[in-house]
Amino acid sequence: MKKSLFILTLIFCQLIQAQDKNSIPVNKTLEGFLAVDFLSIDMPTNDLGTDEDHMGFTGIHYNLKFNNFYTGLGMYGAVRGKRGGFFTLGVNAGYKSYLSKKLFIDTGIHFGGGGGAGAPDGGGAFILPHLNLGLQFQKFSLTGGYSYINFFDAGNIISHQLNFGLQVPITIASANIDEAEKEFTIDHLKKSEWNRKPRRMSFMMHLNNLSVEKSATNQRGETLLGKTIRLAGFEINSYTNDHWFYFAKFDGAYDGIRAGYMNIILGAGYHFSFNQNRTNILTKFGMGAGGGGGVDSQGGVLIYPDISIEQHIASNIYLSVNKGLLMSPNSYFKTSTFGVGLKYYTNINGVLENYTTSNAKFKGFEVIVKQDAYFNAKRMFLPTENLHQISVQLNYFLNKNLYLAGQTSFANFGNAGAYAEGIVGLGLQSNYFMNDKVNVFVQGLIGGAGGGDISTGEGLIMKPSAGFNYKLNTNLALRGAAGYVKARGGELSSPFINLGVSYQLSFLNSK
Secondary structure, three states, rough: OOHHHHHHHHHOOOOHHHHHHHHOOOOOOEEEEEEEEEEEEEEOOOOOOOOOOOEEEEEEEEEEOOOOOOEEEEEEEEEEEEOOOEEEEEEEEEEEEEOOOOOEEEEEEEEEEEEOOOOOOOOOEEEEEEEEEEEOOOOOOEEEEEEEEEEEOOOOOOEEEEEEEEEEEEEEEEHHHHHHOOOOEHHHHHHOOOEEEEEEEEEEEEEEEEEEEOOEOOOOOOOOOOOOEEEEEEEEEEEEEEEEEEEEEEEEEEEOOOOEEEEEEEEEEEEEEEEOOEEEEEEEEEEEEEEOOOOOOOEEEEEEEEEEEEEEOOOOOEEEEEEEEEEEEOOOEEEEEEEEEEEEEEEEOOOOOOOOOEEEEEEEEEEEEEEEEEEEOOOOOOOEEEEEEEEEEEEOOOOOOOEEEEEEEEEEEEEOOEHHHHEEEEEEEEEOEOOOEEEEEEEEEEEEEEOOOEHHHOEEEEEEEEEEEEEEEOEEEEEEEEEEEEOOOOOOEEEEEEEEEEEEEEEEEEO
């Protein structure tokens, strides 16, 4: 009898263990690549008949691969010429065909919107097809070839040029969005395909003040010396080891000057920890593009040395204070920076060898690409008309229903090519219903916006909305919404609608 009970107990334990293993979400590897490219655009002759210097245009993209096809998102910014502050956002689609083990043809198209810096960008919509030859190395590939750009919505920028690029493969481990908020023990995960070294990352929302130190002028010839440009934005850090990291930083002005200034900075840094990891000091150096809002940053290239100190305040949240410089390489535009932010640290898609907590949880994440339509968007000087823009929103779910949101948008139709937004906020969504196909949400976003003659004052806007998601499959959903956008110091006060697609997944989050 005892022997039978022992055998039954052993079988029961094995069944439980097997069920637990089956309950761990499948690790789906998303194959993709990060791409950086550069092209020199032949700008049109100005109204005085003078030839303008070519505009150096550099882009950063992330694409997911589906066999030989790929698709993704990209942003461009001016880094040479006289159009500092010219930015765009768009979507990519392409095809790679390998001629040999190392040689391939890359053909594709980028469609987007944007502009700025007084350029003849029309409504902002443009296409950028390319036909490139690529050379594959062990850890990266180089590309080069022909490209064509056309700001076709009443713009006057049309150019044929060579382009050059660098592509680095990046794979992302993920699970279905339905697995979000499921929690598992670390010991259990160590026996699964999630037993891998995690990626240390941080996400920060911050406010920055730029105090203009050098006698720069805006594009109307007025001095900016002594002015303070107030920025809101967010920063993402990704660690290569315990100390070294690289970062991407996005900021837009909301006060201090005429709306429209923004900057995008990429760089690397070193992380010091002490006081039992409750206090951190970070040194950073970055380069990027910036301008707009009347700021003359010449070609658009900016450099950014910075030091910040962080103090732990709760769970994985730190209060950050930073001090540094943001300036053009020749110091024509030079500012002293001071900012504060809230930063959240996490380890994603793996399990630490020396862990301090017993559990890890999957967290939901959404990437949304959509088209906005603002009705009767007020202008400062031009007649009122509708405004259309391409928009990307990222949602990080704090639980099944509450999420943090960050959104950037660029005009692509409606005679406002230089208009752009960078806003953040919170959203709340329902559980899915109607056979698990539909849910509804409300969200409120706030941040900086301006350019394109849109009347946003010094740039602060508020943007509440409500909408729905209709699930197409485990990853994709149709998304629609309606809302209202209001500028605090300007006349923009418009209802809007949008329609787009949402790509949904979840990541393993181990503290």
